[in-house]
Amino acid sequence: MREIGLFILIILGVASPAIGPLQAKDSSPSSRITSACESFGIQRFQTRKEPPPFTLKDLTGTQISLNVYKGKPLLLFFWASWCPACKEDMALLEKFFERIKGEIEFLTIAIDGEKEKRVKRMVQDQKITLPVLLDQKEKIARTYGVRMVPTAFLISRESLMEGMVVGQRDWCAPEALSAIKELLDLR
Numbered sequence: 001m002r003e004i005g006l007f008i009l010i011i012l013g014v015a016s017p018a019i020g021p022l023q024a025k026d027s028s029p030s031s032r033i034t035s036a037c038e039s040f041g042i043q044r045f046q047t048r049k050e051p052p053p054f055t056l057k058d059l060t061g062t063q064i065s066l067n068v069y070k071g072k073p074l075l076l077f078f079w080a081s082w083c084p085a086c087k088e089d090m091a092l093l094e095k096f097f098e099r100i101k102g103e104i105e106f107l108t109i110a111i112d113g114e115k116e117k118r119v120k121r122m123v124q125d126q127k128i129t130l131p132v133l134l135d136q137k138e139k140i141a142r143t144y145g146v147r148m149v150p151t152a153f154l155i156s157r158e159s160l161m162e163g164m165v166v167g168q169r170d171w172c173a174p175e176a177l178s179a180i181k182e183l184l185d186l187r
Contacts (some may be wrong), residue, residue, distance in 0.1 A: 040169065040175040045164070048160040052140075053067065054066050054143070056134060076109065076155060077107070078146045081122045082115075089168055090108070104184065109134075111138045113137065113138065114136060119132065150168060156185070
């Protein structure tokens with residue numbers, strides 16, 4: 001019995017150096033390079049598809065349709081006025097929008113239900129100029145599979161959903177612009 005144990009230890013001792021390199025991850029410089037999308041936390045969609053269409057009212061009561069943005073790169077941002085992270089993201093998105101105006105369209109969707117006054121007050125207090133639509137019964141959020149806010153979807157000029165960002169991000173960070181340009185193939 002002792003001989004079998006000794007034999008196993010010898011085999012393991014001889015095999016370990018050979019197995020180690022086979023299991024080691026590639027640590028070459030090229031394997032450590034991550035895309036801007038990965039570093040910013042964008043989840044790319046493996047299957048690109050058209051975003052579900054919708055028409056919602058903005059804060060002035062005007063009906064806005066997603067079709068208006070067809071052929072334009074778009075950041076579609078779901079948020080709520082009761083969400084502290086959303087409030088911070090809205091302020092950062094406003095600054096980001098000013099920085100890349102003309103390169104990408106922005107559309108924000110508040111899922112506050114019947115709390116239109118609360119949304120208007122927050123938009124006014126934070127001096128938000130981004131288009132804000134009201135998803136009063138959260139129907140559109142459910143259609144898009146939004147499980148938490150903030151959540152952003154990135155849609156290409158070919159009108160295909162390319163990826164999404166779930167949770168709070170620093171939209172003013174340099175990675176934000178790099179990631180969006182990479183994902184949406186902007187120059």
